[in-house]
Amino acid sequence: MSLHVLDHPLLQHKLSIIRDKNTSVKEFRELISEIATLMCYEATRDLPVEVCEVETPVSTAKVRKIAGKKLAVVPILRAGLGMVDGILTLVPSAKVGHIGLYRDPDTLEPVEYYCKLPKDIADREVYIVDPMLATGGSATAAIQFIKNYGCQHIKLMCIISAPEGISRVQTDHPDVDIFVASVDEKLNSHGYIVPGLGDAGDRIFGTK
Numbered sequence: 001m002s003l004h005v006l007d008h009p010l011l012q013h014k015l016s017i018i019r020d021k022n023t024s025v026k027e028f029r030e031l032i033s034e035i036a037t038l039m040c041y042e043a044t045r046d047l048p049v050e051v052c053e054v055e056t057p058v059s060t061a062k063v064r065k066i067a068g069k070k071l072a073v074v075p076i077l078r079a080g081l082g083m084v085d086g087i088l089t090l091v092p093s094a095k096v097g098h099i100g101l102y103r104d105p106d107t108l109e110p111v112e113y114y115c116k117l118p119k120d121i122a123d124r125e126v127y128i129v130d131p132m133l134a135t136g137g138s139a140t141a142a143i144q145f146i147k148n149y150g151c152q153h154i155k156l157m158c159i160i161s162a163p164e165g166i167s168r169v170q171t172d173h174p175d176v177d178i179f180v181a182s183v184d185e186k187l188n189s190h191g192y193i194v195p196g197l198g199d200a201g202d203r204i205f206g207t208k
């Protein structure tokens, strides 16, 4: 499938503010949510629609409605939580699953600590969300969990990515569409994205 780098000016402007180390926790959290809304608008562009009719006060109009596609949003805890409300703003009927993963600071490998998904997840189009795609270990593991439940239609939405993470997901899960607002330069020796924005979870929840 494909990589979509979303370069809408509003998105890029908001990205410039969250990258700034002086941005407050409150503003950072609000902007992550707004960026998620804008990214969701683009990532849902290919939802199928069906033509039907409604009576306006004047006449009959042929209209297009989303053709009953069921969606699920699955944030990777913790930082992915910051994107959920922004997506539900546009898709309020989506179900929400949670996958808890943290990156072991020494090995950089993802460690699972929680998983709770909607019962009918296999019938849904799933949007896995996480602000950061660094080595790609967490995203790859999350996609595999979801696939193990029988899901066939998965999209990955991350705000900032590193080339290494993109390659990893494309290699491990070539069937998954990836949406990002930026592909940054590289990872540093601690697995942080350069220039990136630091630790997204800490900046959303004010834990550092």
Ligand code: PRP
Pocket (backbone or CB within 6 Å): 076, 077, 078, 079, 080, 101, 102, 103, 104, 108, 110, 130, 131, 132, 133, 134, 135, 136, 137, 138, 139, 165, 191, 199, 200, 201, 202
């Ligand atoms: C961050 C981020 C991703 C992961 C990306 O989470 O939110 O989940 O790292 O790194 P990777 O692509 O190398 O796997 P972290 O492990 O810091 O946990 P947190 O969200 O609880 O802070």
Ligand code: URA
Pocket (backbone or CB within 6 Å): 079, 132, 134, 191, 192, 193, 194, 196, 197, 198, 199, 200, 201
């Ligand atoms: N996780 C983050 O929160 N930031 C990075 O730069 C890499 C992984």
